[in-house]
Amino acid sequence: MAIKTEAIDKEWPATTYEVGREKIGEYARVIGLENPVHFDREAARAAGYRDVVAPPMFCVVYSAPALGPAMFDPEVGMNFAAMVHGGQEFVWSEPACSGDEITTTAKCLEIYEKDGKGFYVFETVSTNQDGAEVVRGTWTNIVRGV
Amino acid sequence: MTELNAGDQIAGLSVTPDKYTPHRYAGASGDFNPIHIDPEFAKAVGLPNTILHGLYMMGLVARAATDAAGGDPGSLKRLSVQFRGMGAPEAEIVVSGEVKAAGDGKATIDVVAAQGENQTIRNAEAEVVL
Numbered sequence: 238m239a240i241k242t243e244a245i246d247k248e249w250p251a252t253t254y255e256v257g258r259e260k261i262g263e264y265a266r267v268i269g270l271e272n273p274v275h276f277d278r279e280a281a282r283a284a285g286y287r288d289v290v291a292p293p294m295f296c297v298v299y300s301a302p303a304l305g306p307a308m309f310d311p312e313v314g315m316n317f318a319a320m321v322h323g324g325q326e327f328v329w330s331e332p333a334c335s336g337d338e339i340t341t342t343a344k345c346l347e348i349y350e351k352d353g354k355g356f357y358v359f360e361t362v363s364t365n366q367d368g369a370e371v372v373r374g375t376w377t378n379i380v381r382g383v
Numbered sequence: 384m385t386e387l388n389a390g391d392q393i394a395g396l397s398v399t400p401d402k403y404t405p406h407r408y409a410g411a412s413g414d415f416n417p418i419h420i421d422p423e424f425a426k427a428v429g430l431p432n433t434i435l436h437g438l439y440m441m442g443l444v445a446r447a448a449t450d451a452a453g454g455d456p457g458s459l460k461r462l463s464v465q466f467r468g469m470g471a472p473e474a475e476i477v478v479s480g481e482v483k484a485a486g487d488g489k490a491t492i493d494v495v496a497a498q499g500e501n502q503t504i505r506n507a508e509a510e511v512v513l
Contacts, residue, residue, distance in 0.1 A: 264411040268442040269398060272454055284455065293449070293459045294442040297412055318428070322437050326463035332456070 240350045240383050244313040248344045249306045254299035258289045258335040265292055281334070288335040296327055296372040300361045303341035304376060307359055313345065315357055316380050323356070323379035331369045338366040346375070355383035385453035385513050387482045387490040393451035395479040398443060400435060400472050408439045435470035440496050440504050447478040448492055448509035460489075461510040470496075470503040480509070488513050 258278070265275035273280035274290050281289045291298075308315060333339060340363065347358040361374040387393075405419040414436055417424040425433045441464050452458035470476065480494035490511050496504035 267407045267411045292456050294445045297438050324465045328461045
């Protein structure tokens with residue numbers, strides 16, 4: 238069966254997320270991070286940050302909501318029962334701090350078939366309230382038996 | 384300033400997520416996919432039991448890479464991973480890595496996360512600034 242590729246280059250509406258200090262702390266504790274810059278405003282400022290700073294991988298918290306509508310879009314047509322998260326890349330620029338308002342857009346970069354599997358590659362781009370890029374994510378989902 | 388040289392092994396880390404770690408990660412991240420938190424659902428879709436979130440394990444890889452660069456969260460500039468094995472709660476995860484290249488205040492580190500022989504994250508590459 239040929240894989241549907243009409244969603245390549247499709248973009249989805251932006252989502253906005255306001256970063257909060259307690260949410261950063263909650264994430265940091267699960268990962269076992271102990272650096273006080275993730276919990277304490279004064280420690281973060283002493284280290285040169287505007288406010289409590291998010292760990293890099295906190296980016297999934299504010300960027301994943303933009304990806305949801307893309308993943309479930311019938312035009313993309315991913316078979317969720319046979320899908321695995323195959324690969325992930327993030328490239329970080331400006332830090333994300335408590336109080337930041339981060340806007341994320343999602344786009345389908347590639348859909349292709351290889352060795353009987355479907356590869357669905359999405360990109361999210363997150364920018365802060367000053368328009369500066371915070372993180373760029375490349376999300377690869379693999380569907381068996383397309 | 385932290386110094387890294389090509390060929391160095393990073394300190395890495397070892398963590399044993401408990402039974403409820405996927406629940407806490409689900410709450411922290413917003414990813415409530417039932418394969419991570421509901422054993423009955425996980426078994427119904429053919430898994431041996433609930434599995435760890437891949438992005439939780441990537442969070443541990445990011446932690447190890449950040450620590451290797453001196454601990455400042457701003458030091459991690461890029462992280463690319465492949466998820467190739469399922470991770471299970473209540474089993475030790477070991478994150479290890481080797482510096483592939485270093486110079487001009489930057490370093491590239493190859494990282495692996497494994498539970499025993501099962502490499503849950505492989506071909507991970509972290510770029511850090513020092």
